[in-house]
Amino acid sequence: MSDIPPAIELVGISKAFGPVQANKDISIRVMPGTIHGIIGENGAGKSTLMSILYGFYKADAGEIFIAGQKTQIPDSQAAIAAGIGMVFQHFKLVQNFSVLENVVLGAEDGALLRPSLAKARKQLKSLAEEYELHVDPDAIIEDLGVGMQQRVEILKALYRHADILILDEPTGVLTPPEADQLFRILGRLKAEGKTIILITHKLREIMDITDTVSVMRRGEMDSTVKTSETNPADLAERMVGRKVLLRVDKTPAKPKDVVLEVRDLNITDAKGVHRLKGVSFNVRAGEILGIAGVSGNGQSELLEVLGGYEKATGEILLNGVPLDLTGAHSDGQSRRARGIAHVPEDRQHEGLIMDFSAWENTAFGYHHDPDYQINALLMDNAAILRDAQEKMDRFDVRPADPLLSAKNFSGGNQQKIVVAREIERDPDLLLVGQPTRGVDIGAIEFIHQQIVALRDAGKAILLVSVELDEIMGLSDRIAVMFDGKIMGERLPENTNEKELGLLMAGVTDGESA
Amino acid sequence: MDKMPKWADVALVPVVSLIIAALISAIVFVAVGQNPWEALKLMAYGAVGTSDFLGYTLFYATNFIFTGLAVAVAFHASLFNIGGEGQVLLGGLGAAIVVLFVPWPHWTLALIAGATAAAVFGALWVAIPAYLQARRGSHIVITTIMFNFMASGVLIYMLSGPLKPDGNMQIATAIFPEASHLPSLNDIAGLFGSDLFGRSPVNISILIALLACVAVWALIWHTRLGYQIRALGRSESAAKYAGISAVNITMIALLISGGLAGMMAVNNTMGINTPQLVDNAAGGAGFIGIAVALMGRNHPVGIIIAALLFGALYQGGAELSAATSIPVQIVVVIQALVIMFTGALDEMVRAPIEKLFIRFGRSRVAGE
Numbered sequence: 001m002s003d004i005p006p007a008i009e010l011v012g013i014s015k016a017f018g019p020v021q022a023n024k025d026i027s028i029r030v031m032p033g034t035i036h037g038i039i040g041e042n043g044a045g046k047s048t049l050m051s052i053l054y055g056f057y058k059a060d061a062g063e064i065f066i067a068g069q070k071t072q073i074p075d076s077q078a079a080i081a082a083g084i085g086m087v088f089q090h091f092k093l094v095q096n097f098s099v100l101e102n103v104v105l106g107a108e109d110g111a112l113l114r115p116s117l118a119k120a121r122k123q124l125k126s127l128a129e130e131y132e133l134h135v136d137p138d139a140i141i142e143d144l145g146v147g148m149q150q151r152v153e154i155l156k157a158l159y160r161h162a163d164i165l166i167l168d169e170p171t172g173v174l175t176p177p178e179a180d181q182l183f184r185i186l187g188r189l190k191a192e193g194k195t196i197i198l199i200t201h202k203l204r205e206i207m208d209i210t211d212t213v214s215v216m217r218r219g220e221m222d223s224t225v226k227t228s229e230t231n232p233a234d235l236a237e238r239m240v241g242r243k244v245l246l247r248v249d250k251t252p253a254k255p256k257d258v259v260l261e262v263r264d265l266n267i268t269d270a271k272g273v274h275r276l277k278g279v280s281f282n283v284r285a286g287e288i289l290g291i292a293g294v295s296g297n298g299q300s301e302l303l304e305v306l307g308g309y310e311k312a313t314g315e316i317l318l319n320g321v322p323l324d325l326t327g328a329h330s331d332g333q334s335r336r337a338r339g340i341a342h343v344p345e346d347r348q349h350e351g352l353i354m355d356f357s358a359w360e361n362t363a364f365g366y367h368h369d370p371d372y373q374i375n376a377l378l379m380d381n382a383a384i385l386r387d388a389q390e391k392m393d394r395f396d397v398r399p400a401d402p403l404l405s406a407k408n409f410s411g412g413n414q415q416k417i418v419v420a421r422e423i424e425r426d427p428d429l430l431l432v433g434q435p436t437r438g439v440d441i442g443a444i445e446f447i448h449q450q451i452v453a454l455r456d457a458g459k460a461i462l463l464v465s466v467e468l469d470e471i472m473g474l475s476d477r478i479a480v481m482f483d484g485k486i487m488g489e490r491l492p493e494n495t496n497e498k499e500l501g502l503l504m505a506g507v508t509d510g511e512s513a
Numbered sequence: 514m515d516k517m518p519k520w521a522d523v524a525l526v527p528v529v530s531l532i533i534a535a536l537i538s539a540i541v542f543v544a545v546g547q548n549p550w551e552a553l554k555l556m557a558y559g560a561v562g563t564s565d566f567l568g569y570t571l572f573y574a575t576n577f578i579f580t581g582l583a584v585a586v587a588f589h590a591s592l593f594n595i596g597g598e599g600q601v602l603l604g605g606l607g608a609a610i611v612v613l614f615v616p617w618p619h620w621t622l623a624l625i626a627g628a629t630a631a632a633v634f635g636a637l638w639v640a641i642p643a644y645l646q647a648r649r650g651s652h653i654v655i656t657t658i659m660f661n662f663m664a665s666g667v668l669i670y671m672l673s674g675p676l677k678p679d680g681n682m683q684i685a686t687a688i689f690p691e692a693s694h695l696p697s698l699n700d701i702a703g704l705f706g707s708d709l710f711g712r713s714p715v716n717i718s719i720l721i722a723l724l725a726c727v728a729v730w731a732l733i734w735h736t737r738l739g740y741q742i743r744a745l746g747r748s749e750s751a752a753k754y755a756g757i758s759a760v761n762i763t764m765i766a767l768l769i770s771g772g773l774a775g776m777m778a779v780n781n782t783m784g785i786n787t788p789q790l791v792d793n794a795a796g797g798a799g800f801i802g803i804a805v806a807l808m809g810r811n812h813p814v815g816i817i818i819a820a821l822l823f824g825a826l827y828q829g830g831a832e833l834s835a836a837t838s839i840p841v842q843i844v845v846v847i848q849a850l851v852i853m854f855t856g857a858l859d860e861m862v863r864a865p866i867e868k869l870f871i872r873f874g875r876s877r878v879a880g881e
Contacts, residue, residue: 018871309753332756342754350754353747360740365755367740378735 005068007032007164007195008053013062015048022048024219026062030212032163035186035196037206037227040216041239041440042411046199049216050166054086055079066164085157089169091149093141099152100124100137103159120159127158131188147178154185165189166197171205175294176468176501183209203232204469215239240441250452253476255284259460260306260429265314265325267301267484275301276312277484283429288451288461290475290492292468293504298484299464300345303433306462307342308335319428332365341422343415345433345464351418352406359388359402362421395420396446412443419447423454430454433464448474468497468504482506517870523815527808527855530862531822534854538847547839559832560825566832568699568713572780573798574817574824575715578722579777580802581820582729583635583770585811587653589733590766591746596642596657597774597799599664600635604775605782606671607634609686609790612693612783613676623693628721628779635775636768638664643767647760653767661799665792672792689788697784718780725773726813732769742766774799801827804856819855826851 006029015023023045030036040046051057053064055073064071066082073079079086093102100117103124108116121137128134135144135151144152150170157165167186171179186196186209198210206213207227214224215238222238237243260283267276276298283289293299304310311327318338324330335342344350352361363372363384371387374380388402395416397409406414415435422430432451436444451474455461465471471478472492480487480503487503539549561567580597587594594600607630617623642656669684678687695717699710733739745752745762752759777798782790801823808822809815830844854862 307754308756331758332754334756336756344754346750349748349750351751353744353751355747356744363740364744364751367737367755373737378731379737379740381735 004032006030006065007034007067008197009065009068010049010053011063011065013049013052013059013064015052015057015059021219023052023059026216026221028214028221028224030164030195030197032067032195033190033193034211035190035198035209037198037200037210037213038216039199039201039203039206039213039235039239040222041201042438043218043440044216044239045219046216047168048219050086050168050197050199053079054084054166080160080162083161083163085154085160085162085165087150087153087157087165087167087170089172091146091153093149093152095142096140098138098140099135099144099155102141102152103137103156107160123159124155127155130192131158131185133158133185145178146173147175147181150174150182151185162194164195164197166199168199169201170198171200171202172466173295175505176497177505179205203235206235207232217241236441242442248448248452248473250474251456253287253455255287255476256458257285258282259285259319260462261315261317261320262306263315263317265302265305265312265316267298267305267310267312275484276305279314279481279484279486281479281486281489283460283462285428285460286455286458287476288455288463288474290463290465290471290478291481292471292478292500293464293466293481295466297481297504299481300433301484302481303342303345303431303462303464306335306340306429306431307344308332308340333368336365336425339428340431341425341427341429342431343418343422343433343435344431345437347411347414347418352414354407355405357403357405358392358397358409358417359385361406361417362388362391362402364421366421366425391420391424392417394424395450410440411438412440412447415439415447416443419450423450426457427459429460429462431462431464434466435463436465436467436470468500471500472497480504517867521866521870523810523812526859526863526866527819529866530808530854530859531851533862534847534850537854538850541843541846541850542839545839545843547837552833552837552839555836556826556829556833558829559836560829563711564699564709565711565713566828568697568710568715569831570821570824570828571698571710571719572713572715572784572824573827574820575719575722575780575784576777576796576798577801577805577820577823578719578726578816579780580774580798581805581809581816582725582802582813583772583774583777584802584806585809585813585816586729586733586742586773587766587770588806588811589739589746590742590762591749592646592763592767592770593654594639594657594767594770594774595654595800595803596639596660596664596771597777597802598795598797599657599661599799600638600771600774601777601781601795601799602664602668603638604631604635604778605790605794606668606778607631607775608778608782609676609689612689612788613686616690617693620693620695623689623783624695624717624721624779627693627783628776631775631778632772633775635778636772638775639767639771640764643764643771646767647763668790668794669792672790676790683791685791686789689783693783694788695779695784697786712786714785716780716784718784721776721779723817725776726817729773730813738762738765774802801852804852807859808855823848823851 008030010026010028013023013026026049038046052059055075055078064073071082100120104116104120124137133151133155135148141149170182174182190196210227212224213227215222215235217239263280265276265279268274291299301310305312308330309332312325316323316325348354372380372384385402392400392402397413397416435447451461463474475492477489478492479489480500482504483506487508542549542552559566560570583597584594608627611626611630612623642653642660645651645656646653672684676686697714697716702709741757741762744757745759749759781794782788805816805819805823809819826848830848833839834841834844
């Protein structure tokens with residue numbers, strides 16, 4: 001240990017929200033000029049810890065030292081003054097302002113804007129040269145891609161003289177090539193002596209870029225290790241507290257007849273933007289077709305059309321019989337009647353009613369099921385309750401209490417309620433969107449097994465996920481979507497993340513050389 | 514975990530709200546030079562002190578049950594129907610027309626016909642705002658409040674024109690035919706030799722109100738329609754995913770809401786001592802229904818309790834201003850305070866109580 005003080009030292013930080021102990025006696029040292037990763041499952045307390053560091057929350061106990069100096073951080077202004085910059089997962093940019101205006105916003109020198117902007121323009125230029133952070137200062141934010149917008153966020157922090165940069169799940173919205181660019185920038189920042197804290201749940205990123213890594217579990221700091229002395233399996237085990245299978249365990253698919261055939265699907269939204277551009281593919285019984293792509297490239301719309309609540313032109317055949325795409329004769333109900341079950345991408349806003357209890361959610365979408373009715377008028381609440389209890393037991397939902405509101409379950413258990421409801425309907429086709437988003441590793445394993453089991457029962461499965469690992473591990477065939485188009489199809493055994501990443505970024509085979 | 518136990522949600526919050534309203538009311542009484550304790554005693558006496566007073570309290574409570582239910586049904590679909598006032602007036606028009614122009618042989622038939630007509634007119638009156646909300650996204654709060662003014666205009670036109678009996682100075686319909694008069698509860702008590710409700714107008718409609726409570730309870734928690742109403746109310750995006758039609762459910766929920774509000778007119782026109790439709794037939798009950806629904810947590814049982822409370826407040830307040838030099842405006846202020854604290858400022862009381870429960874709640878285990 002040298003005599004340089006750590007850039008950040010947290011000692012004994014605790015924070016409780018009511019009876020929930022979000023952070024418990026957390027201590028951590030981050031040396032200057034390093035990249036320090038913080039990993040942990042959802043709810044492990046990573047975000048709370050960073051919010052304390054950035055002045056959003058006040059810790060109940062503990063001390064913060066910045067460069068050896070004990071520092072109070074009551075609000076984000078104090079954090080900025082202490083040299084801390086934060087890049088949030090959801091960018092905090094004014095969409096119709098220019099890059100320059102966004103950078104200056106909140107850091108103007110006086111009542112008049114012009115001198116501030118002129119100063120900022122000069123400074124942006126030097127920052128761009130120093131860190132290879134090139135952005136057109138006059139571009140309007142909404143015209144920029146997400147990767148560029150993220151650069152603006154980083155520039156904002158640097159403009160405020162941040163020496164410590166915290167990035168919260170920075171690659172969630174990036175394509176793999178964009179992520180690589182980000183990591184190059186971070187490497188450059190590190191070389192210039194900046195300290196970087198990277199919060200992520202992607203083990204690969206931790207392995208690729210960090211110097212040290214801290215693992216959080218259930219509000220506590222499990223361990224801090226040198227990245228060079230650990231491996232993904234070890235980290236996963238520390239995160240979950242038990243051994244986990246990182247790979248999906250499955251046998252080769254035995255595809256049979258085509259169940260779903262999509263031909264030349266097009267969607268133009270209310271603003272006239274083409275969301276889907278001539279999408280065609282098919283899914284056979286007994287196989288999983290994975291759709292890879294960065295979020296926002298038409299996958300959501302595709303699921304919505306198949307799920308019956310978005311209009312489109314083109315043709316979709318289910319077992320050879322067309323589905324109505326005009327919206328006139330179709331909705332979620334009619335699709336379910338045709339044997340399509342749907343685990344939606346957003347369980348909190350679509351798959352579940354958070355204020356409903358688990359048993360009420362068990363009937364959600366299937367509330368017309370004759371088994372759930374006493375007579376033409378009354379619903380059989382007791383029958384639904386029994387059914388919910390059975391499904392929760394079978395899918396190991398914890399706590400297995402059907403009377404509890406959906407919002408009181410963890411993300412993984414909420415997802416299990418949705419997956420149980422949809423899979424137990426024994427559908428011909430299962431649509432699955434982001435099945436493991438915000439789901440803890442233990443539950444991911446279980447949900448993947450259920451999807452594979454349904455495939456092995458001879459059902460067709462369409463999987464949409466932004467997690468490349470999930471796509472690679474689960475799919476029997478992979479289609480990549482970019483900008484509303486299918487860029488190509490690959491077999492998982494004949495492709496790799498680099499090739500898929502290029503397709504996800506819109507680079508087709510011809511250009512990739 | 515839920516933020517606080519159910520009993521605190523349904524009982525503690527309204528009681529604390531009431532206490533705050535009472536304390537501020539006490540300050541108001543002191544400010545106008547009255548003894549608040551005496552005033553409270555007088556109000557209590559005015560609400561339940563004699564059989565007449567008790568009967569009037571129940572009569573008003575009947576009104577508030579109907580409008581409270583109306584607001585609650587719409588609330589379950591996350592729709593704020595504040596047009597109860599207008600729907601009551603139109604309901605009164607419907608009841609008056611079928612009772613005045615059809616010679617019903619017996620009050621039972623008149624009651625069924627009157628209640629049906631009142632419900633249909635109330636529902637039709639909300640149908641236009643409902644359609645505009647469901648199809649065009651015009652906000653239901655704006656449209657229903659506008660429709661209150663129109664309802665008032667329509668009613669005054671009808672009462673001073675087409676429905677005005679010759680030689681009548683009052684803005685009101687003729688008195689309804691004798692055969693259609695509803696039996697008062699005192700008539701029924703009289704069968705057993707009792708004079709429990711005196712000369713008060715509380716009548717058979719209170720049973721209709723209680724039946725409506727059972728019907729709403731069954732509708733909301735035991736039918737598919739109720740399930741869909743609640744689902745839409747809690748999450749429109751999830752309802753879309755499940756294939757629940759926002760347009761249809763919005764229309765249906767509001768029509769039921771308007772129908773319930775309209776049915777209040779049975780009590781307030783056919784049930785009063787001189788059965789007729791007068792120009793201020795709603796008497797603010799449409800708005801009080803909002804407070805009743807909020808305080809009753811949109812549950813029929815809560816609504817019955819809240820309606821009784823507001824009935825007592827209404828009747829007791831009227832007696833208070835009649836029996837003392839306290840101006841009637843002060844009584845209105847008191848009623849407004851109670852509505853404000855139990856209704857509009859509900860969150861102000863709820864949030865700190867929730868915080869207390871979270872701070873001192875020991876029953877829960879750290880999860881996320």
